[in-house]
Amino acid sequence: MLWAVPYEFSIGLGLLFMAILLWPRHGLAARWRQGQELARRMRREDALKHILKCEANGRVATLDSIAGVLQITTGAAARLLEELEAGALVTFESGRLRLRSAGRELGLHIVRAHRLWESYLAEQTGVAEGEWHHRAERQEHLLTPQEADTLAARLGHPTRDPHGDAIPKANGALEGEQGRTLNSVDPDTAVVITHIEDEPDTVYRQLMATGLRPGMRAFVIDKSPTRIRFWADGNEHVLAPVLAENVSIDLLPDFRTEELIEEEFLSGLQPGVPTRVIGLSPACRGPERRRLLDLGFVPGTRVEVEMVSPGGDPTAYRVRGTVVALRREQANLIRVSSRDVPDR
Amino acid sequence: MDPHRPSSSSERPTAEAILATAERWRQQLAGDVHEQVVEGLYRQAARVADRAVSRPDRAAMPTIDRRIDRLVTSRVWGFPIMLLLFGAMFWLTISGANVPSTLLASLLVDTVHPGLKGVFNSLGAPGWLTGLVVDGMYLATAWVVSVMLPPMAIFFPLLTLLEDFGYLPRIAFNLDRLFKQAGAHGKQAMTTMMGFGCNAAGVLAARIIDSPRERLLAILTNNFALCNGRWPTQFLIATVFVGTLAPAPLAGLVSSAAVTSVALLGVFMTLAVGWALSRTVLRGEVSTFSLELPPYRPPRVWQALYTSLIDRTLFVLWRAVVFALPAGAVIWLSANVHIGGESLATHCVRFLDPIGFLIGLNGVILFAYVIAIPANEIVIPTILMLTVMMTGSQGIGEGAGVLFKLDSNRAIGQLLTAGGWTVLTGVNLMLFSLLHNPCSTTLYTIYKETGSGKWTLVAAALPLALGFIVTFLVASLWRMM
Numbered sequence: 001m002l003w004a005v006p007y008e009f010s011i012g013l014g015l016l017f018m019a020i021l022l023w024p025r026h027g028l029a030a031r032w033r034q035g036q037e038l039a040r041r042m043r044r045e046d047a048l049k050h051i052l053k054c055e056a057n058g059r060v061a062t063l064d065s066i067a068g069v070l071q072i073t074t075g076a077a078a079r080l081l082e083e084l085e086a087g088a089l090v091t092f093e094s095g096r097l098r099l100r101s102a103g104r105e106l107g108l109h110i111v112r113a114h115r116l117w118e119s120y121l122a123e124q125t126g127v128a129e130g131e132w133h134h135r136a137e138r139q140e141h142l143l144t145p146q147e148a149d150t151l152a153a154r155l156g157h158p159t160r161d162p163h164g165d166a167i168p169k170a171n172g173a174l175e176g177e178q179g180r181t182l183n184s185v186d187p188d189t190a191v192v193i194t195h196i197e198d199e200p201d202t203v204y205r206q207l208m209a210t211g212l213r214p215g216m217r218a219f220v221i222d223k224s225p226t227r228i229r230f231w232a233d234g235n236e237h238v239l240a241p242v243l244a245e246n247v248s249i250d251l252l253p254d255f256r257t258e259e260l261i262e263e264e265f266l267s268g269l270q271p272g273v274p275t276r277v278i279g280l281s282p283a284c285r286g287p288e289r290r291r292l293l294d295l296g297f298v299p300g301t302r303v304e305v306e307m308v309s310p311g312g313d314p315t316a317y318r319v320r321g322t323v324v325a326l327r328r329e330q331a332n333l334i335r336v337s338s339r340d341v342p343d344r
Numbered sequence: 345m346d347p348h349r350p351s352s353s354s355e356r357p358t359a360e361a362i363l364a365t366a367e368r369w370r371q372q373l374a375g376d377v378h379e380q381v382v383e384g385l386y387r388q389a390a391r392v393a394d395r396a397v398s399r400p401d402r403a404a405m406p407t408i409d410r411r412i413d414r415l416v417t418s419r420v421w422g423f424p425i426m427l428l429l430f431g432a433m434f435w436l437t438i439s440g441a442n443v444p445s446t447l448l449a450s451l452l453v454d455t456v457h458p459g460l461k462g463v464f465n466s467l468g469a470p471g472w473l474t475g476l477v478v479d480g481m482y483l484a485t486a487w488v489v490s491v492m493l494p495p496m497a498i499f500f501p502l503l504t505l506l507e508d509f510g511y512l513p514r515i516a517f518n519l520d521r522l523f524k525q526a527g528a529h530g531k532q533a534m535t536t537m538m539g540f541g542c543n544a545a546g547v548l549a550a551r552i553i554d555s556p557r558e559r560l561l562a563i564l565t566n567n568f569a570l571c572n573g574r575w576p577t578q579f580l581i582a583t584v585f586v587g588t589l590a591p592a593p594l595a596g597l598v599s600s601a602a603v604t605s606v607a608l609l610g611v612f613m614t615l616a617v618g619w620a621l622s623r624t625v626l627r628g629e630v631s632t633f634s635l636e637l638p639p640y641r642p643p644r645v646w647q648a649l650y651t652s653l654i655d656r657t658l659f660v661l662w663r664a665v666v667f668a669l670p671a672g673a674v675i676w677l678s679a680n681v682h683i684g685g686e687s688l689a690t691h692c693v694r695f696l697d698p699i700g701f702l703i704g705l706n707g708v709i710l711f712a713y714v715i716a717i718p719a720n721e722i723v724i725p726t727i728l729m730l731t732v733m734m735t736g737s738q739g740i741g742e743g744a745g746v747l748f749k750l751d752s753n754r755a756i757g758q759l760l761t762a763g764g765w766t767v768l769t770g771v772n773l774m775l776f777s778l779l780h781n782p783c784s785t786t787l788y789t790i791y792k793e794t795g796s797g798k799w800t801l802v803a804a805a806l807p808l809a810l811g812f813i814v815t816f817l818v819a820s821l822w823r824m825m
Binding site (some may be wrong): 128156157287288289290291292293294295296298299300301306307308309310311312313314316322323324325326327329330 | 367370377378379382383386387410413414417418419422423517518520521522524530554555627632633634635636637638639
């Protein structure tokens with residue numbers, strides 16, 4: 001009689017299930033409620049963040065723009081705004097949506113936490129670049145202002161996040177985004193990329209795939225209504241104008257485009273030809289960057305190819321009397337010049 | 345005012361003022377502070393070195409080092425040299441360990457064991473105590489020591505000598521391309537090699553990989569390197585079940601080929617599982633790469649011997665012994681505690697039999713893998729003991745729960761065939777011996793190294809699941825044919 005379970009056993013099992021379901025704080029029901037509460041708070045804070053960003057850039061947040069950014073229906077967005085108004089976070093002045101001081105403070109904290117967390121991921125963890133924004137989107141709601149301050153101190157009070165966005169001070173103001181984009185530049189003008197937009201996700205992923213990073217030097221080769229062909233850090237890129245709109249730049253009046261083209265990278269170095277390190281590419285961040293620096297790839301250092309692996313990759317380089325093997329991807333991050341190479 | 349002397353208390357600036365000053369200066373700094381510090385350090389170091397160090401002309405430099413490097417990393421000779429060196433190392437280990445292993449076994453198992461038993465009996469100890477302590481705990485530990493110590497004491501010093509000489513990083517350099525495609529670090533070639541000696545040592549060696557993601561990958565896949573504890577199982581089963589399929593003159597060749605294929609399957613699994621892991625659960629983890637290639641040095645023989653014996657051999661052996669003691673007790677108890685007229689082991693084997701049949705093995709093998717978890721070395725003795733118990737063979741072995749060895753392969757073959765073994769059982773045991781959870785020593789080391797119960801669980805469950813799948817497929821195909 002396999003299934004003749006004693007009834008004490010059934011009662012015990014029943015009690016166990018009830019406990020798993022209803023246990024205070026750790027039961028499944030309590031967990032589900034906590035999850036719902038967190039989701040609601042995240043929506044409120046995301047709405048505040050959006051309104052704050054609109055304010056900083058001189059735009060006006062509307063019901064539709066909030067619904068669009070949060071990907072909820074207009075009805076849900078309206079209810080969300082009601083909630084925010086009831087919480088004294090926003091106000092409607094003559095039909096225009098405005099932040100009250102508590103709302104501005106909270107929104108600023110969210111933006112600050114987001115950008116600090118991205119900096120942390122980029123500089124100290126080495127988590128893959130595609131994960132930064134996504135992870136920060138969640139973490140921004142979990143950090144308290146105190147934790148954000150501690151994090152900022154630990155990172156050495158960074159002023160810009162890895163995408164080039166300004167990190168606001170704890171009680172400061174949010175800086176608006178810079179005006180000029182890659183779209184607006186004339187061909188053959190040297191520029192430096194200052195910011196890569198990280199929202200929406202699809203745009204960011206396409207831009208990330210091109211390998212463009214803040215700090216790279218670039219110039220437009222030619223433009224047409226459907227595409228922009230440009231050069232950046234040793235490679236030619238083509239972007240649709242709608243994507244190039246998301247790349248902010250500053251002009252580099254002291255540089256001629258010929259000088260940019262002449263930039264070389266360690267990966268292109270031939271055996272037997274010594275070269276000199278100019279610096280590390282901005283795309284090289286965090287532990288990777290520190291490791292290369294510690295190994296001696298600092299400006300002015302003489303480097304030459306020592307040997308190449310039988311598979312063609314990695315390549316071993318002689319640098320400051322030691323031999324270090326780097327993969328092609330790493331060698332691609334080191335700017336070199338064949339001019340003024342030191343003797344040793 | 346002297347800038348080096350602290351100013352008097354009346355002039356001492358407030359904390360806020362200092363912070364404000366620091367903030368102002370920080371705003372003026374362009375770029376990364378860390379970077380500027382490193383550059384400054386190198387500038388300063390180069391200045392000091394230029395003043396203090398005189399270098400001979402460059403002509404003296406391209407020395408033997410460069411010539412060796414050209415040779416061992418050349419397209420033509422790089423891989424043959426590598427295979428030759430490691431073939432030689434394995435041959436030395438396997439053939440060289442035989443003699444001391446037999447000596448140790450005859451001392452610890454054939455001499456000390458009866459002696460201890462005599463001491464216990466003369467003291468009037470009850471039978472169960474003698475059984476538990478001498479037949480169980482002592483004997484299992486003696487087995488582990490006698491089969492584990494000699495190969496490790498040969499393999500690790502050889503490996504340490506190569507390491508000391510500077511050759512191992514060149515292997516990582518040569519093989520990096522391969523490991524890169526699996527999402528792993530070239531240095532994993534070194535930890536895998538260490539794993540051929542002992543997986544616990546291989547896991548420990550993964551410390552040389554400084555990027556967390558690749559290090560975890562090396563730890564999780566190290567078990568696919570066929571360790572010293574499993575080579576004897578492979579050779580025995582290949583000789584008894586696979587070699588006999590071929591005509592007698594070719595038997596040795598065929599069984600060696602079978603063992604080599606299993607080892608190569610392990611290497612393939614290392615790369616395949618690495619590839620799969622780095623595209624799924626380990627995708628977001630940290631990843632960096634750099635590989636230093638130090639100059640060649642004449643190996644310091646005594647130091648190498650000492651460190652390899654103390655740090656690797658004895659360290660791992662100690663952990664194995666710690667786990668072997670309780671396992672010996674469990675093995676003896678399982679065979680000697682009776683419920684309803686039959687021993688615990690019999691119940692367990694009966695229970696596991698249907699699962700075993702499904703994957704072309706049997707309950708005895710599965711139960712042996714459960715209770716012999718401290719070391720792969722005692723799996724075969726446990727299987728033999730359990731088979732004798734289950735078949736009720738007379739005149740073989742030393743009694744219930746007492747591990748023993750048979751000197752002739754023929755006798756082992758006869759015993760196992762009596763236990764219902766076929767060629768399929770042999771082949772699947774070879775596969776399962778490669779693809780199953782790491783021994784408890786390795787698992788404990790993985791836990792220590794990762795500090796995570798989750799990853800330890802993955803390290804145990806992943807190869808076990810693979811083992812079940814592979815043996816199930818092989819058994820199904822075999823039975824269809």
